[in-house]
Amino acid sequence: MSSAATPAAVDTVMGAVALSERPRSLWRDAMARLHTRKLNYVYASVLAIYALVAIIAFTPLLGKSVFDAQVGAQYAPPAFTGTVEQGTANEHSTIRPSLWLGTDIAGRSVLYKLLYGTRVALTVSLLASILSVVIGTVLGLLAGYYRGWVDALITWLYTTINSIPWILLMVALAYALKDREFKMFGQEFKLVGIPSIVMALGLTSWVGLCRLMRGEVLKHRERDYVAAAKAVGAGTSRIIFRHILPNTFHLVIIDFTLGIVSFVQAEVILSFLGLGVKDQPSWGVMIDDAKLELMRNVWWQFAGATAAIFGLSICLNFLGDALRDALDPRLRGVD
């Protein structure tokens, strides 16, 4: 494990011995591995496009006035199918991008809703993933490092949460947090839409990472580099966060990536249960709205939202797997 020692420190210790090349750290190694498979660049660029769309959706370019505006007749089919109803207002305007993917029940553009939905999906899943990763990492580190009653308490907490089927706990929490007002420190908080979903997802999904981290930290705290850090007088928090955390950080990254996938999918379930976002389009709400449209042969809203989720999930899944292979040395050569 070389990441605990900085190159400068190595130089002074080694004295006259010059290092011909920079040390091969786990991260440089992993990047090199990711680089060898060119498909990873494809996944990364698709993800970059999703991110870009989400950022654009934060600007007025895709604001409420855009996705909420009526742009055509009810259920106008996508422009590329070439079936434009005669005599309607949009007969001559098939080239308008708003009609590329047709319209929904209120004549709103499916394309714009889809693009705006990227913002909701990425906001929800990124925030939920950050929340769950932070909880899981901190609790895992503390349990593994301190052991004793801290460990017993944290282990009890995650075993308990793990003993409640995830979907039940998540749904119950989402239900409890929906449209709630809280008074805390003299201030009022109102949880509407995205914050309550993020909390419901994030607070229930940290167990897997916490357990992994705890196991890993239990091994690391006995390693020589931790003993060395203690010997030079490093404080406990410094040892945990500057020495042990970087050496176990690959677990965090992998969990973060794959967490996003499950949160995007969970948003669909929450929307179906009436616990999703309100007053703004999201992929989950679109699929939920489309559940009866398909029988009327209105397939574009359903297909668009499903494809958007599919594209994001598949890229994250493949990239997550590649990351796992690149970062976890134990898996190398196994599969």
Added chain:
Amino acid sequence: MLAYVIRRILMTVPIVLGILLITFVLFSYVAPDPAFTVAGRGKKPAQLRAIRKEMGLDKPVWLDSRAKAEQDGREYKGHFNSQFFDVVLWRFPESIKYHQPVGELIARKAPVSLAVQLPIFLIELGLQLILALICAFNRGRWPDLVVTFGAVLGMCVPYLSIIILGQSVLGFGAGIFPVAGWDTGLKSVHFMALPILVGVAAGLGGGVRFYRTVMLDEVYTDYVRTARAKGVSRNNMMLTHVLRNVFIPVVTQTVTVLPYLLLGSLLLERMFQIPGLGGLMVEALFNNDRPILLAMTYGISIAYCVMLMLTDIAYTLVDPRVRLS
């Protein structure tokens, strides 16, 4: 052996307490006041009080005492006449929508969920094991690549999308199956076919990858190498040696799926109008039916916890190595 069993049972006690605490705190402190959600806005305080009394929410939260009861003008019925012990002792008020005891409602709906979910589970498990075996047999060659790639693709389609698509294409479009509904007794088989098909299709992907990894782990163990060196054929080795050992992780995985069997799939039952526990829960969410939500979260979690305990104990009977570690 007996010591282990006792220790494992004792280990479950704090976990059950934790489940109780989490669900109770969630529903009494975090969730909205059920009296409001039942009565709607603009109700008079007297009506709200009556609803609270009916739901047992006029009682103290944790413990009752004679002084408290006199102060509130209630009849004193012992220390444990509180909201918390109503949950502990399974004294749930009637369902707001059905006006039936929650326990009865759950007992009536559970077999329906099981009738749909058990076939899904068995068919799915069989297919997953077969596909995983095909992968492990042909590791790195095209059947492996096709199956693993297909599994990932399947995992990336939202569950709800698969249900909607199956329902409208196979049920509504082709007219092979009824779109939704349920019937009594054996007649319900007619309605079960499509949900089972869709459920299997939706859940297939994840397990295939998991079991493939499990089988590949097993392929690289010493005893397999020994068997191969002794001249055991590839097929024989896979089907008898490997498959048998793979069943330990398979059983673990299976147990984690069991509560979902009982709960049914929330989405599946709602979309196909199957009167099971999943449908009941979704309905309760829309109706703010707090007794049902609380009882189901609590009851199913405890059942799950007990199942985990039983599996662990069953393990020690099958595999003595577990006891040692």
